[in-house]
Amino acid sequence: MKKYLLIGGSIATEGAIEGILSVDKNADITVLCGEKRPLYSRPLISYVLEKKTADENLYFRGKDYYEKKGVKAVFAEATAIDPTKKTVLADGKAYPYDKLLVATGSKSFVPPIKGLDGVAKKHTFYTMDDMLGLRADLEKGGKVLIVGAGLIGMKCAEGVKEYTDDIVVADMAPRPLPAATTPEAGAIVQERLKDIVTFRLNAALDRFEGNKAVFASGEEIDFDILVLALGVRPQVGLLKEIGAEINRGVIVNEKMQTSLADIYAAGDLVESYEAVGGGKRLLQLFPSAYLGGKTAGKNMAGEENAFLTDIPMNATKLFGVRITSAGLFVGEKTEVVSGEDYRAVYTEDGVIKGFILIGDSTRAGILTDFIRRKRPILNAEITKLLSDRDLSLYPEEERRAALGGNYEI
Amino acid sequence: MIDFNVAPFEVVRDYDKCVNCRVCERQCSNEVHHYEEGFGKMISDSTKCVDCQRCVCLCPTKALKIVPNQNSFRPNANWQQKYLTEIYKQAESGGVLLSSMGNPEPFPVYFDKILINASQVTNPSIDPLREPMETRVFLGAKPQTLQRDEKGNIVTKLPPRLKLSMPVMFSAMSYGSISYNAHAALARAAEKLGIYYNTGEGGLHKDFYKYSANTVVQVASGRFGVHKDYLESGAAIEIKIGQGAKPGIGGHLPGAKIVGDVSKTRMIPEGSDAVSPAPHHDIYSIEDLRQLVYSIKEATEYKKPVIVKIAAVHNVAAIASGIARSGADIIAIDGFRGGTGAAPTRIRDNVGIPIELALGSVDQRLREENIRDNVSLVVAGSIRCSSDVVKAICLGADAVYIGSAALVSMGCHLCRTCNLGKCNWGIATQRPDLVKRLNPDLAAERLINMLTGWNHEIQEMMGGMGINSIEALRGNRLMLRGVGLNERELQVLGIKHAGEV
């Protein structure tokens, strides 16, 4: 019986389990969980911190997910892969495989900042343990400084807000969410949040002096609790050591195969095919991890499957402001401002490359599908796509087949 | 100008129940309902209402009802409000008053004054759930004698016949007067039930040639849509001389309804009025009729029965006698209550005679002349239920045609405004948005359900009488008794009064 070994234990792993089981119902699957926890949903940590959902809901597929799926879970961190013997070493034990998935994800990036060692209460905000540690400190009270106004920093701020109003969010960038939004949209978000969060933007951190952050401008900010939200880096170490092709992330083909035989990779650590740009890209997104993992799983189990529809996308609600985006913000921009809502689509060569919606996101999936499938658009349709988009935008035959049950979009 | 028109109905809305969903507004082709922003609620313009009940049926909270308008002219037993209203209309328009569906006036309904017999003690009744019960009938001429070979097989050459699973057919309703979907439903139901539907005078849409084994094709005075393939695609061919709703006059489908496929099927240009002459201009005698009957038989190689359909008029028995000698295989007689897509009101309401009386006299006359077996008799003109069918058969019919009942089963509420072409039920209209309201899948199922129910009831009634075949029921007047009928009426019907042995 074929042995499937999965290194990871997060969303790409879950996708792979589903993918393998969809082909091979009684598959022999072992998961090496480096984080030493059952499967949980990382993006939920901010909502738990915010008390919007209960701690136990982090285990979003149930704490017994692996048991339910008949998967062996080993709570140990993999330390080396031996591709010739086809084994993986963890806690000094060798686990054999016929097909291996590396889904080690990414890790919070902590740059060497002068004086960081002297900060007493410092946290990153990426894993469940990060959140639990931060929460323990928050419950004792104190001023909070969050360095990094990206999605992680901002979602963290939203959670922290439940404990204290004394928060400063600092970033080198001129606006919050620099990567996930366009300058226009970012400005709107910043405007909406200005009375909720204290920003220090264009603020390069120079050093820490105890519980004081000193910026390049000379400004100093006192804090009790520090959160470093400066992004994440793919954990490619295991594969690097055995010579897999690696750029910023591990390079995989559309079947999620690495350059090494019988070794697949999926999730935050991979550079995989991205449909809008048409090249390999490090996406590090929840749906990409799941779907990439599923594709890997199917191929590992022997069913040919290609993941060709992955695109950048993000949906979140930040202090009541809903932000939904997908694709790339390139090409010609068409914007609509309507009340509290901001909507923009980016088009190039008669197809939509990207969109960003602030506020109402009704049926945004139709826009996403236009991007994903490179559906041709007519100029007249842009207005409808930006307002009350619906199924009438798809070709009549396709819509009829989809609604009639003969086809799945 | 003074508006003399008084709304005959009043739309009553229970505002406690109305949830402003606006379904009524979207469903009313007469634009009775609309949402009034100013009031923040739905309002209705009763003057436009035709009482088709579409809104009442679709209202999710049952907030609507339509009642007769209580506004009343000064009561007058002679000058009833109806006559005044009609005069106002004509004083305004100068035109002929038009109406649709059958004569609604309070003439006697003889079926309602006839009762059916049942067995007690001396002649046991039959339980149709346990014993065979034959509702199948064959329509056409019956040979005087039958010859068989030594094995018992019939060797006599039988004339062409129609085989019906039960003694009911769908009567002629043209594509044009009713919608494509209504035709589709009738055709499918006829096929499923093992009976026949009738094209009427509108030709046969190419999509429906596949139902030809269950189709009667009609040849009427306008000869619309008649060609060789058309004749050949019918299981029988019906020559229409007259129609119960408008005996003696022709038909007129306005050019506005001659659009698209209706024009193609009728083989006349779009937008041109389809005028059927009052008479067939090649038929002025029984001899002329015989020529047409045989022309058709020639054209179809004597393989198909020919039906001659006439309206029930005063001398119907003599005419039927002539038709029975013309070579026709089936005579269809349409009583004065028969429906129509449009007819002059005065004609519809005042011309013709009741089908019960016409049938009674025709059957007796053909028997007296010993030509009853030359033809089968099919009667029409407001057959409303299975007991009407049984009574008609006892009075001598071989089968009945139903038109209005079929439309009612599909949703028609007899609002009698087919002539306006805005049928909210998608039946008597060619407006595409309205036509699509009649899903033939559902409509065919309703037709099938209704007739399946009728057939059970017919079997129950037959069983009660101790009769197990339509053959034994036909002309069996002993099974009928009249109530409240006078001597003359009983004599014409050929039945005894209730209480007579």
Added chain:
Amino acid sequence: MKKIYVKEEWCLGCHLCEYECAYANSGIGNIVLALKDKEIDPNVKVQTDGKITFAVSCRHCENPLCVSACISGALTKTAEGPVTVDKTKCVGCGSCVMVCPYGAVRLTKEGSANKCQLCMNNNFGEPLCVQKCPNGAIVYEEK
């Protein structure tokens, strides 16, 4: 599995399905009480391309993107086939709305995801939109 299919050639655009859906999922036993003076937010929406109307609700996909994107486990593809929503788990991130190519998942006023659950979470039996469609334009069948 049995699913809702749309026969758009028979859709009348009457919007009854929307109101019946709102009623069925209101948790209120009386239709008037459920709908009176309320803005409805049904799981089925009648849309039009200008020529024809069609009622759109969740397709219960074989491979539902909404479930793949759901970070909270609120959306689940059950073994029996339907895609269900557990509102108590939903955190309202809107990922499902971002990915559903049918636009069939939405966020309610309260901020959680909602969509058609085939009337499996109420007592109406067969989906009420199907039962009440006057023209057989919405059907519930095995394919």
